[in-house]
Amino acid sequence: MEQEQGNLESFLTWASQIGISDSTNHSQHFFSCLGHSLCVSIFPHSGGRGLGAVRDLRRGEIVLRVPKSALMTRESVMEDKKLCIAVNKHPSLSSVQILTVCLLYEVGKGKTSRWHPYLMHLPQSYDVLAMFGEFEKNALQVDEAIWITEKAVLKAKSEWKEAHALMEDLMFKPQLLTFKAWVWAAATISSRTLHIPWDEAGCLCPVGDLFNYDAPGEELSGIEDVDNFLSNSSIPVTTLSNGDKNIVVDEEQVDFHSQRLTDGGFDEDANAYCFYARTHYKKGDQVLLCYGTYTNLELLEHYGFLLQGNPNDKVFIPLEPAMYTSTSWSKESLYIHHNGKPSFALLAALRLWATPHNKRRSVGHLAYSGSQLSADNETFVMKWLLKTCKAVLKNMSTSIEDDTLLVNALDSSKEFFTFMEIAKLMTSKDEVYTFLEAHNVTTDAHSFTGILLSKKVRRLMDRWKLAVVWRLRYKKVLVDCIAYCNGILDSFMK
Numbered sequence: 001m002e003q004e005q006g007n008l009e010s011f012l013t014w015a016s017q018i019g020i021s022d023s024t025n026h027s028q029h030f031f032s033c034l035g036h037s038l039c040v041s042i043f044p045h046s047g048g049r050g051l052g053a054v055r056d057l058r059r060g061e062i063v064l065r066v067p068k069s070a071l072m073t074r075e076s077v078m079e080d081k082k083l084c085i086a087v088n089k090h091p092s093l094s095s096v097q098i099l100t101v102c103l104l105y106e107v108g109k110g111k112t113s114r115w116h117p118y119l120m121h122l123p124q125s126y127d128v129l130a131m132f133g134e135f136e137k138n139a140l141q142v143d144e145a146i147w148i149t150e151k152a153v154l155k156a157k158s159e160w161k162e163a164h165a166l167m168e169d170l171m172f173k174p175q176l177l178t179f180k181a182w183v184w185a186a187a188t189i190s191s192r193t194l195h196i197p198w199d200e201a202g203c204l205c206p207v208g209d210l211f212n213y214d215a216p217g218e219e220l221s222g223i224e225d226v227d228n229f230l231s232n233s234s235i236p237v238t239t240l241s242n243g244d245k246n247i248v249v250d251e252e253q254v255d256f257h258s259q260r261l262t263d264g265g266f267d268e269d270a271n272a273y274c275f276y277a278r279t280h281y282k283k284g285d286q287v288l289l290c291y292g293t294y295t296n297l298e299l300l301e302h303y304g305f306l307l308q309g310n311p312n313d314k315v316f317i318p319l320e321p322a323m324y325t326s327t328s329w330s331k332e333s334l335y336i337h338h339n340g341k342p343s344f345a346l347l348a349a350l351r352l353w354a355t356p357h358n359k360r361r362s363v364g365h366l367a368y369s370g371s372q373l374s375a376d377n378e379t380f381v382m383k384w385l386l387k388t389c390k391a392v393l394k395n396m397s398t399s400i401e402d403d404t405l406l407v408n409a410l411d412s413s414k415e416f417f418t419f420m421e422i423a424k425l426m427t428s429k430d431e432v433y434t435f436l437e438a439h440n441v442t443t444d445a446h447s448f449t450g451i452l453l454s455k456k457v458r459r460l461m462d463r464w465k466l467a468v469v470w471r472l473r474y475k476k477v478l479v480d481c482i483a484y485c486n487g488i489l490d491s492f493m494k
């Protein structure tokens, strides 16, 4: 703990020396890294370590600038001639693979790396899907999620193998050549890089990567293509707040930035990555950044966490092949929203699928405009949806009640010292045995009386919990969809 605090302090001192600033006043740049607008704090329920407001912040106000020279990019790391020559001999590697090698290369330099204080404070491990073992993968219970986990592991393995020759050319130390080291670096890049206009691999942004995530909210309402909007969030800003000594923010600047509706991007004129308050914050609030629109599975895959109330979550259910062909909507658009409502496209597809072939043409315009086709058609669609959601729930190996108890037990693990104390709170013992066996925690999974909760076991339990929370959210969306269908059916009865 003390060492962590020491690392953080030396990191922040280093950050201010290289011009990273949260001051609203340009002239103070070199003397400020946090304390003027932001401070590093722990937010146990939303991301752990993050950035809090040290004063009230206005929406649109600039809160942090990170000069280009501080960013870790392929370009900046490859100023090292030896690395540059070696990388150029491997043109088939992707930009992200090269950035991953660059990160490991800098780690290998130890104290001589110009980013050493930054590297020291990076997380030592991650909970992204590529880190999930067999047990955690299966604990997700849903084929689609299991498959995405498998794909993430396979992708990481093949990218590592492809980059191996380059890492050997660079004479990496054996521990940096391992798959474990690769997954660490790849997860660091996946969960911490920010968009830059000149490199699709993005950049590692010291201090700027301490912002935790919030889903796009009201500030983006009215923007149809949120993904496109966000990927353009690095559009250069032409005017920047000069601020003044009393930390009074220029009203016009605030309004201007409010209209930009973006909370971070590289600013060519300032030659810096600039971050803005995406909403009004009170002193002490956590200041959050929107990294993009993600479902919970995508958040797990890239960032290793998920949101309880994620407005962008999507649940896919098994559909019959004819449903995909009944409309021109893409497969990805046929899902159930986080609140249980079928997506616009799913409803349209089901309504048309439930219409006899020879009548589809005449009602197509109604379906595509989101209208019901007839009471019979709607009743049929709702009954089908309801039946399918129920079947999916029934096929899952645990119930919502089991999962809730399991999550509560795993949540309370901090208060316990032995596994026995936690296992008592769980109903589904099979999963407990599988967990213990899968991780070789004990030779006899059925007798876990004396298993102490070591740091390693607790970490594994965190991943297990993530899988259970994910499947629980999935099941709750199905339950909400059933309620939605029942509501519509009831309205026809009246």
Ligand SMILES: C[S@@+](CC[C@H](N)C(=O)[O-])C[C@H]1O[C@@H](n2cnc3c(N)ncnc32)[C@H](O)[C@@H]1O
Pocket: 045, 046, 047, 048, 049, 050, 123, 191, 192, 209, 210, 211, 212, 213, 214, 302, 303, 304, 305, 306
């Ligand atoms: C860019 S970093 C943010 C800073 C990070 N908390 C740290 O200590 O370095 C992204 C990571 O923070 C965590 N995180 C960010 N937002 C979160 C949230 N809303 N809930 C839970 N974890 C979050 C995840 O581990 C994610 O991979």
